[in-house]
Amino acid sequence: MTNLSLGSRIHLLAGGAFVLYLAFAALGFRAAGPNGWMIVLLVLSAVVFMVLLYTLHRIQAALARITSQMQQAAEGHLDGRITGIKKGAATADLSWALNNLMDQVEAYFRETNAAFEHSARGDTYRKAMTSGLHGDFRASLERVNISVDAMAQTQRLQMKEQLVGRISELNSVNLVKNLKAIQDFLVNQNQEMKVVANLSRETAQEADASSAGIQAIVADLNRVVDLITSTHGQISRIHEKSAEIHQIVQVITEVADRTNLLALNAAIEAAHAGEAGKGFAVVAEEVRTLSENTKDAAASIAASIGSFGQATTRMLDDAGRMKEIADSSRSAITEFAGQFQRFSESARTSLAQVSKALDVGFASLVKVDHFVFKQNGYRIIQTGPESPEARAVQATHHQCRLGQWYYEGGQGKELFGQLSCYARLEEPHARVHGAVHEAMALLGDRWESDPALQERVFDAFRKTERASDEVMEALDCMVEERHRG
Amino acid sequence: MALARPIPTRNERVLKDEDFIVSKTDLKGLISYGNRTFIDISGYEESELLGAPHAILRHPDMPRTVFKLLWDQIQSGREINAYVKNLAKDGAFYWVFANVTPSFDARGRIVGYHSVRRKPSPGALGTISDLYRTMAETERKHGGGQEGMQASRAILDQLCQGKGASYDELVLGL
Numbered sequence: 001m002t003n004l005s006l007g008s009r010i011h012l013l014a015g016g017a018f019v020l021y022l023a024f025a026a027l028g029f030r031a032a033g034p035n036g037w038m039i040v041l042l043v044l045s046a047v048v049f050m051v052l053l054y055t056l057h058r059i060q061a062a063l064a065r066i067t068s069q070m071q072q073a074a075e076g077h078l079d080g081r082i083t084g085i086k087k088g089a090a091t092a093d094l095s096w097a098l099n100n101l102m103d104q105v106e107a108y109f110r111e112t113n114a115a116f117e118h119s120a121r122g123d124t125y126r127k128a129m130t131s132g133l134h135g136d137f138r139a140s141l142e143r144v145n146i147s148v149d150a151m152a153q154t155q156r157l158q159m160k161e162q163l164v165g166r167i168s169e170l171n172s173v174n175l176v177k178n179l180k181a182i183q184d185f186l187v188n189q190n191q192e193m194k195v196v197a198n199l200s201r202e203t204a205q206e207a208d209a210s211s212a213g214i215q216a217i218v219a220d221l222n223r224v225v226d227l228i229t230s231t232h233g234q235i236s237r238i239h240e241k242s243a244e245i246h247q248i249v250q251v252i253t254e255v256a257d258r259t260n261l262l263a264l265n266a267a268i269e270a271a272h273a274g275e276a277g278k279g280f281a282v283v284a285e286e287v288r289t290l291s292e293n294t295k296d297a298a299a300s301i302a303a304s305i306g307s308f309g310q311a312t313t314r315m316l317d318d319a320g321r322m323k324e325i326a327d328s329s330r331s332a333i334t335e336f337a338g339q340f341q342r343f344s345e346s347a348r349t350s351l352a353q354v355s356k357a358l359d360v361g362f363a364s365l366v367k368v369d370h371f372v373f374k375q376n377g378y379r380i381i382q383t384g385p386e387s388p389e390a391r392a393v394q395a396t397h398h399q400c401r402l403g404q405w406y407y408e409g410g411q412g413k414e415l416f417g418q419l420s421c422y423a424r425l426e427e428p429h430a431r432v433h434g435a436v437h438e439a440m441a442l443l444g445d446r447w448e449s450d451p452a453l454q455e456r457v458f459d460a461f462r463k464t465e466r467a468s469d470e471v472m473e474a475l476d477c478m479v480e481e482r483h484r485g
Numbered sequence: 486m487a488l489a490r491p492i493p494t495r496n497e498r499v500l501k502d503e504d505f506i507v508s509k510t511d512l513k514g515l516i517s518y519g520n521r522t523f524i525d526i527s528g529y530e531e532s533e534l535l536g537a538p539h540a541i542l543r544h545p546d547m548p549r550t551v552f553k554l555l556w557d558q559i560q561s562g563r564e565i566n567a568y569v570k571n572l573a574k575d576g577a578f579y580w581v582f583a584n585v586t587p588s589f590d591a592r593g594r595i596v597g598y599h600s601v602r603r604k605p606s607p608g609a610l611g612t613i614s615d616l617y618r619t620m621a622e623t624e625r626k627h628g629g630g631q632e633g634m635q636a637s638r639a640i641l642d643q644l645c646q647g648k649g650a651s652y653d654e655l656v657l658g659l
Binding site: 079081083084085096099100103106107110114123125126127129131132133134 | 502503504505507509517518520521531532535564584586588596597599601603604650653654657658
């Protein structure tokens, strides 16, 4: 009997009771004989038993429907309901209560689904409608709405971050590209500046050499002018001497004339003396001839001296003009020498400026290299620790281009090694590399889902930026110090 | 047993805050379930409702366009929310805010519809009854044909455009 269902047990118990009642009635008939009232009671009780059995059957059927309904619900089919519920039936309240429960449960799920589906599509206007739902159903839907709001907010943030991420990706890719273009440009400019610097250096050297040549020319010319002046003086003195000679010749001519007159007088006197004076007359004739010869010689000297004087006069004129020409040449050459001096000075000034420009250009190149390094560091966030960018930033502060420039054998060491600012570069530069390497190591981990790790990555990049600023300052300082004059 | 259409009266039945009317229909709109609140407010017996078309509750003041929109939307598998003026058995009317959703079987096919009606937000009823009156008049003016439905739909669309919202957004925002 324990294996029978509740419905069957009730039927069995009711049937048993009816059989016992019939047995009791039969015993009554035997004892007291058939009696009209007893027959009526028997029939009535039979009818009551029938109604009872029928009612029990109805209840059993209703319970079966309710049970199946609940089993369906337990299997997740919330759609079914009990219908055709008779008013006043023993199970009516139970059936309606079950329907109400199912209505609440089904509406709860439909509202939850609607809210989540809309939220997933990005529609924020459709919330779960809580009105009409009771107790925990309502409270839970209110929490669903809070979650949906939070999801919507997260979704908005994600979408925002997605766009920000895509744009910053675009930006950083192009930034590196642009920086590389500037790098190429600066490398070219550096080459060209070197050529210009060499030209300037040669010009300055040649200007210095030419300036010395010109000084020598000016000195030579001065000596020529001095010689011309002294020649002029000597010719003047020669000119004066020829006038003195002329006067002496004059005196000689006068002496010759007087001697001639004396010889004539002597001849006359000799003639007076006759024979005795014949010898004297011969002497007088000889003296006269001598004086004539003397006079002739003096005349020829006078003529020579005259032409000599004309020649020296011309020489004096020529020497005067030569002196004038030499003087004007000297002032022209002196002026030219001055101009050349100034040219030479400006060549030196431009050499200094060109070499500063060369250093500034090279420092800019070094800076751009440094920016590229840093940008590659940032790119790892997008490209991951296995990317070419990650390999690019693995370089130590000795291996990167700035490092090669800075340390032994590099141009930086050669040109700036003596300066106090040179020493200031090393430490922050090492720090930039250290911080980028730190960030790179952290990015190898699961930083996407770990806020603490994200904070450390951010810190590492912030450290990079601070150190990078110091590197920039040190570079500027080096160039400034080297060209301070 | 076809039910006689009640003659509308001016009596209004107002839903209580916690009232929760639930009904279900098959694909043709024949009622397969109604909860006790539905029975009480509509005034019909459960036996009268079961198998009857849901349209027995339609009030003549309702524009047909709203039901067209409702059927279009739920048949395409989407839920709809709508303000509806319903007609009770005794001719009284009652306003509800209806949410109708399709029910799917395991293969994702629509097997019936589920409708929940709640107390409408009182602030929305002024706007809605004005809108429905204009729409219903437009439909009547065009003789109730396709043309009238289109003109009536245009009025609804215009209102949505004016508010810069979709129909669903508009209805839920009222």
